[in-house]
Amino acid sequence: MDVWITAFDALKTLFSLGHLSFLLLGVFVGLIVGILPGLGGLAGLSLLLPFVYGMEPSQALAMMVGLLAITTTSDTFPSVLMGIPGTSGSQATVMDGFPMARRGEAARALAAAFGASLFGGVFGALILSFAILFARPMILMMGFGEQLMLVLFALTMVGILTGSHPLKGIAACGVGLILGTIGFATATGELRMALGQTYLYDGFPLLIIAIGLFAIPEIIEILSQKNTISSSSQQKLGQGIWAGLRDVVKHKWLVLRCSGIGALIGMLPGLGGVVIDWIAYGHVVQTAKDKSQFGKGDIRGVLAPESANNAKEGGSLVPTLLFGVPGSATMAVLLGGLVLVGIEPGVSMVQENLDLTYTIIWSLAIANIVGTVACLLLVRPISKLTTIPYGYIGPVVIVIVFFAAFQATRDWLDLIALFGVGILGVYMKRFGWSRPALLIGFFLSKGLEDSVYQAVQIYGFSFLERPIVIGLMVLIIVSVTITFIRARKAPKSNTGQGPATRSVRIHEMGFLLVFAALCVWAFLDALQRSYLAQIFPLGATIATAAVLLIIGYRYMRGSDNDAMHYDEVRTNEGRRTLHIYTVWLIGFLIAVYLVGFVLASGLFVLVMTGYELRRLNWQAAVVAATVSVMLLLLSQALNLKFPPSLLQPFLPLLS
Secondary structure, three states: OHHHHHHHHHHHHHOOHHHHHHHHHHHHHHHHHHHOOOOHHHHHHHHHHHHHOOOOHHHHHHHHHHHHHHHHHHOHHHHHHOOOOOOHHHHHHHHHHHHHHHOOOHHHHHHHHHHHHHHHHHHHHHHHHHHHHHOHHHHHHOOHHHHHHHHHHHHHHHHHOOOOOHHHHHHHHHHHHHHHOOEEOOOOOOEEOOOOOHHHOOOOOHHHHHHHHHHHHHHHHHHHOOOOOOOOOHHHHOOOHHHHHHHHHHOHHHHHHHHHHHHHHHOOOOOHHHHHHHHHHHHHHHHOOOOOOOOOOOOHHHHHHHHHHHHHHHHHHHHHHHHOOOOOHHHHHHHHHHHHOOOOOOHHHHOOOHHHHHHHHHHHHHHHHHHHHHHHHHHHHHHHHHHOOHHHHHHHHHHHHHHHHHOOOOOHHHHHHHHHHHHHHHHHHHOOOOHHHHHHHHHHHHHHHHHHHHHHHHHOOHHHHOHHHHHHHHHHHHHHHHHHHHHHHOOOOOOOOOOOOHHHHHHHHHHHHHHHHHHHHHHHHHHOOOHHHHHHHHHHHHHHHHHHHHHHHHHHHOOHHHOOOOHHHHOHHHHHHHHHHHHHHHHHHHHHHHHOHHHHHHHHHHHHHHHHHOOOOHHHHHHHHHHHHHHHHHHHHOOOOOOOOOOHHHOHHHO
């Protein structure tokens, strides 16, 4: 009874004018931050921390949780409309959300995503309200061995995401695992594959890999088509909101299952939102009877990751509040905010500070409701962006993408790395290599290496005898077996038409040799390290190289069934298009080096828009000027220094 009284007292306090104002302020900031690709809750919370110092704890909590709740909802806008992951937790949404936008169903995809997000967010708050009292024993049961098996289970999702080409998926995942070993080895502190660059000491930033693999290829493809994102009329675009909400009701059991997946995995520290949305996506693909439309615009591919992604916030708060162990990087920043306002996470959160705990729970639920309503109101006007000629939008999106990438470490090499990963993503898409597989492998690499080391050091190999570990091993074996059985039964056909030409095969083999060269480099580098620092990269490299050899043999044998050819790759026009936009990107980087990011962005938008539209007009000039002004305002709000430029002494305001 005392618990219920405390809960309702917290609700009454939250609805007072002062507390509600701070909650709505957090929702507003989170809405803006989520819409801007690459920022997300981590950047938003970092922005709020200086302001929460000295605030009344319940008001500070309302504002911070309000921001967190809406960020995982509003990040759907760029994922669906532009094919750019709004945050690391919305990457799987791109798979089906963006194809829906391209065929004129942006409003439906967004409305369905927001409806699923609302359900997932409220579900996560409900789980938190019960778990805060009962989840402690369950979390303590999940040792290093169980966490290792969970990471391996996440890796099995790779096969599900590669359709009838599991070998390419496994190889791409292996490449991701290898790239994830760059930097300091956790066990020994030795540097691996860093090339003497301090930028690589902590490895490639996840943000760079995610945006480069997904955003750059989509931008180049749409620009090359000289068209709008969607060919549908504006009137049709506005008619999909109710259809999207009906989709949530129609697939209510799917939304419920994925919300449960998100909340459960969110409770386990270290996995994070990147894995959760892919596991949810893999789950819906694996359990669906009709898989033909996944990756082409299946609404279920939007509902699953969005419901899981929002539910995970409630789950992540359980270890954060109960143990002071952050469930994700964002929760680590939230812990800093708790300390700033004088709150000590731990058992006290369910004893002395139970009122503040329920403030967090109510804030999470209310912010999800308010934020979803706000996003739904924005669906109609923002969906119309898909009918604007991409000659206006594309250059602006390129600037936004590079701006988002610069938030990774705020180093010049962020921009260079994004360019390199983006070109890699273009070729992976054109030759049928799974980009989600590489991303998942990269993200899980550090965690998998740490889990192997910790499990063996603490338990030896006896951890394999633990009941939960055995159950997860069985699940992994079943998942992998089903994947290969379905791959064998799937129809083998090319994306292109007719047999692959000799030129195409040469290009494909050349691309495969790039991955092979990475394996050789990683293998030779690992041999120079101590045993604990070399065992994981050696294992990942040998396994990846073996799969690449099999793929290479099948290429040489001439089996079209093992390659996905795109018509545009087989023509000089397709290659020329890639070369043209590669030159544009290089030109943008050179301009940034010469005159600074702000001025270069405005000039780039103006000139490229003129090239794409074959004319310069006042609208292009207004768009270019607006981009530069917005970048200046963001630099002030985020206290951001852009990359240094050659002419910076003469242009201090614009650098």
